[in-house]
Amino acid sequence: xxxxxWYLALSAALxxxxxxxxxxxxxxxxxxxxxxxxxxxxxxxxxxxxxxxNQSTGQLFVFIVMAVAAAEAAVGLAIIISVFRNRETLSxxxxxxxxx
Amino acid sequence: xxxxxxxxxxxxxxxxxxxxxxxxxxxxxDAFAKKGGRxxxxxxxxxxxxxTGVAIVALWPRANSTSFAGMIVNDHLxxxxxxxxxxxxxxxxxxxxxxxxxxxxPPGEFYALMMFATTGMLMMASAGDLVMVFLGLExxxxxxxxxxxxxxxxxxxxxxxxxxxxxxxxxxxxxLYGMALTYGATGTTNIEAIRQVLMAGKVIYPQMLLVGGxxxxxxxxxxxxxxxxxxxxxxxxxxAPTLVTAILATGPKxxxxxxxLRVFAEGFGAPNAPDVGGQLHDNxxxxxxxxxxxxxxxGNIVALAQRNMKRMLAYSSIAHGGYTLIGFxxxxxxxxxxxxxxxxxxxxxxFAIVQMLARQGDAKTExxxxxxxxxxxxxxxxxxxxxxxxxxxxxxxxxxxxxxxVFKSAWASSPNLRWLVIIAIVNSIISVYYYLYxxxxxxxxxxxxxxxxxxxxxxxxxxxxxxxxxxxYFGLFPNSALRILQQKAPAAQQIAxxx
Numbered sequence: 001x002x003x004x005x006w007y008l009a010l011s012a013a014l015x016x017x018x019x020x021x022x023x024x025x026x027x028x029x030x031x032x033x034x035x036x037x038x039x040x041x042x043x044x045x046x047x048x049x050x051x052x053x054n055q056s057t058g059q060l061f062v063f064i065v066m067a068v069a070a071a072e073a074a075v076g077l078a079i080i081i082s083v084f085r086n087r088e089t090l091s092x093x094x095x096x097x098x099x100x
Numbered sequence: 101x102x103x104x105x106x107x108x109x110x111x112x113x114x115x116x117x118x119x120x121x122x123x124x125x126x127x128x129x130d131a132f133a134k135k136g137g138r139x140x141x142x143x144x145x146x147x148x149x150x151x152t153g154v155a156i157v158a159l160w161p162r163a164n165s166t167s168f169a170g171m172i173v174n175d176h177l178x179x180x181x182x183x184x185x186x187x188x189x190x191x192x193x194x195x196x197x198x199x200x201x202x203x204x205x206p207p208g209e210f211y212a213l214m215m216f217a218t219t220g221m222l223m224m225a226s227a228g229d230l231v232m233v234f235l236g237l238e239x240x241x242x243x244x245x246x247x248x249x250x251x252x253x254x255x256x257x258x259x260x261x262x263x264x265x266x267x268x269x270x271x272x273x274x275x276l277y278g279m280a281l282t283y284g285a286t287g288t289t290n291i292e293a294i295r296q297v298l299m300a301g302k303v304i305y306p307q308m309l310l311v312g313g314x315x316x317x318x319x320x321x322x323x324x325x326x327x328x329x330x331x332x333x334x335x336x337x338x339x340a341p342t343l344v345t346a347i348l349a350t351g352p353k354x355x356x357x358x359x360x361l362r363v364f365a366e367g368f369g370a371p372n373a374p375d376v377g378g379q380l381h382d383n384x385x386x387x388x389x390x391x392x393x394x395x396x397x398x399g400n401i402v403a404l405a406q407r408n409m410k411r412m413l414a415y416s417s418i419a420h421g422g423y424t425l426i427g428f429x430x431x432x433x434x435x436x437x438x439x440x441x442x443x444x445x446x447x448x449x450x451f452a453i454v455q456m457l458a459r460q461g462d463a464k465t466e467x468x469x470x471x472x473x474x475x476x477x478x479x480x481x482x483x484x485x486x487x488x489x490x491x492x493x494x495x496x497x498x499x500x501x502x503x504x505x506v507f508k509s510a511w512a513s514s515p516n517l518r519w520l521v522i523i524a525i526v527n528s529i530i531s532v533y534y535y536l537y538x539x540x541x542x543x544x545x546x547x548x549x550x551x552x553x554x555x556x557x558x559x560x561x562x563x564x565x566x567x568x569x570x571x572x573y574f575g576l577f578p579n580s581a582l583r584i585l586q587q588k589a590p591a592a593q594q595i596a597x598x599x
Binding site for chain 1: 230231234235238242245246249252253255258259261262265266269270273276277279280281283284287288289304
C-alpha cells in the first residue's frame with residue numbers, strides 16, 4: 001500500500017504550487033484556478049487521513065468543501081465578469097484605483 | 101453511530117433556521133411581488149432578526165448543552181456572540197434602506213444577502229466542530245463578497261469586491277489546510293474532542309498539529325484583519341459601499357472572534373497538556389501576542405497619515421483588532437465579547453454617519469469634506485464626535501469601558517501580558533490624535549463649498565439612535581453586559597471538564 005506520507009507530500013506540493021500561483025499570476029482567472037487547486041489539495045489531505053484513520057469524518061468534510069468551493073466559484077466568476085464588463089481587462093495590475 | 105446519538109435538537113439551531121428561511125423568503129418576495137410589495141423587504145428582515153434575537157434569548161435556559169453529535173455547542177459564548185451578531189445585523193439592516201434609496205439600487209437581494217450572511221455568522225458562533233466553523237465562515241463570506249460589489253457599475257466597488265473575494269478565499273484555503281492537518285494529527289474534527297486528545301497527550305502526528313495550528317492562525321488572522329494579515333482591509337473598506345464596510349467591520353469580525361475563541365481558547369487551550377499540546381498552547385499565545393502588538397502599533401501609526409475617513413476607520417479597525425487580541429490572550433471570552441460589543445456599536449454608528457454624509461457613489465468621504473459642518477447638521481456631527489471619542493477610549497463612552505476591561509483583565513491574568521498592556525495604552529494615546537482630527541475639522545474649519553444637508557430616513561435615524569444610546573449606555577452601565585459575560589464564564593468551563 002502507498003504510505004500516508006506520499007499522499008501528504010503530494011497534497012503539500014499541490015498546495016504550495018497553488019500559493020505560488022496566487023502570488024505570481026497576474027490574470028484573475030489564473031489566480032482563481034490556483035485557489036481552487038489549494039482547496040483540492042486540502043481535499044486530498046482529508047481523504048488520505050480519512051483512509052488511514054479508518055474514519056468517514058474526513059470524507060464528509062470533503063463533500064462540504066466541494067459544495068462550498070462550487071458556491072464560491074459561482075460568486076467569484078460573477079464578480080470577475082462584472083469587473084470585466086466595466087474594465088475590459090482581467091489583469092490584477094490594472095486593479096489599482098485603491099492604493100495603500 | 102446510532103440516530104439517537106445524533107441528538108437532532110432543532111430548537112437549538114432555531115436562530116440559524118429563522119435567518120436562513122427569511123433569506124429564502126426575501127428572494128421569493130423579490131421575484132414574485134409587484135413593485136409595491138418590495139417595500140416590505142426591510143420590515144420583514146427586521147421582524148425576522150428580532151425573532152432570531154428572541155430565539156437566542158429563549159435558548160438561554162438550555163445553555164451548556166450540545167446537539168447534532170457535537171456539531172452545535174449551545175453555551176454562553178455562543179449565545180452572547182450570537183446576540184451581538186444579531187444586534188449588528190439589525191442596525192445594518194435599518195441603515196440599508198437609506199443606502200439603497202440614495203444609490204437607487206435594487207433592494208431585494210441586499211436584504212436576502214444580509215440574512216444569509218447573518219446565518220453564516222450565527223453558525224460560526226454556534227460551531228462545535230471544525231466542519232461547522234468552515235461552513236459558517238464561508239456562508240457569511242460568500243454573501244459579503246457579493247455585498248461588497250453591490251454597486252455593480254462602480255469601478256471602486258468592483259475592485260474592492262474582487263480583492264475581498266480573492267484574498268478571502270486564499271485565506272480560507274489556509275484555514276482549511278490547517279483544519280485538515282489538525283484533523284489528521286488528532287483524529288477528530290470535534291473541538292472539544294481535540295482538547296481531550298491534547299490533554300491526554302494522544303496526538304498522532306505532533307509536528308502536523310503545530311503546522312495545522314499555525315495555518316489556522318493565519319486563516320483566522322486574515323479574517324479578523326489583524327496585522328500582519330491586514331493588507332486587504334484598507335482597500336476593501338474604502339472601495340466597498342460605506343454601508344457594506346460597516347457590515348464587514350462589525351458582524352463577521354464578531355463572529356470570527358467567536359470561532360477563533362472556540363478553536364484556540366477552548367480547543368487548543370491546553371496550557372498544561374503533555375508534549376505537543378502544551379507546546380502548541382505556548383506557541384499560539386506567543387504568536388498572538390506579537391500579532392496584537394504589531395496590529396495596534398501599525399494600525400494606529402498608519403491611521404495618523406490617512407485623509408480619507410473610510411481608510412482611517414479601516415486602519416483604526418486593525419488597531420482595535422489588536423486591542424481585542426489582548427483580551428483574547430487571557431483565553432476567556434468575557435473581555436473579547438465586551439470589547440467586540442462596544443467596538444461594533446461605535447463602528448456601526450461612525451460608518452452610518454460617513455454613509456449619510458457621503459452622497460451618491462461615496463463621493464464625499466475625505467475628512468476635508470467635513471469642514472465646518474459642525475453646526476450645519478448638529479445631530480450628525482455631535483454623534484460622530486461621540487463615536488470618535490469612544491473609539492479613542494475617552495470616558496464616559498463604551499469605548500473607554502471596553503478598553504479598561506480588556507486591559508484590566510489582561511493585567512490581572514498574567515504578568516507575561518503586562519508589556520502588551522503598556523504598548524496598548526501608549527497606542528491609545530497616539531490614537532487620540534487621529535480621532536480628534538475629524539472633530540476639529542468639523543467644528544473649527546470654515547465650511548466647505550457645496551455641502552448639502554443629508555436627508556435621513558426614519559429607519560436610519562433609529563439605527564443611529566440605537567448606536568448612540570448603546571455607546572453611552574455601555575459606557576455608563578457596563579455591568580449590564582459584564583454580568584451576563586462574567587457569571588456564566590465558570591459554568592461554561594465546568595461543562596467542558598464534565599464531558
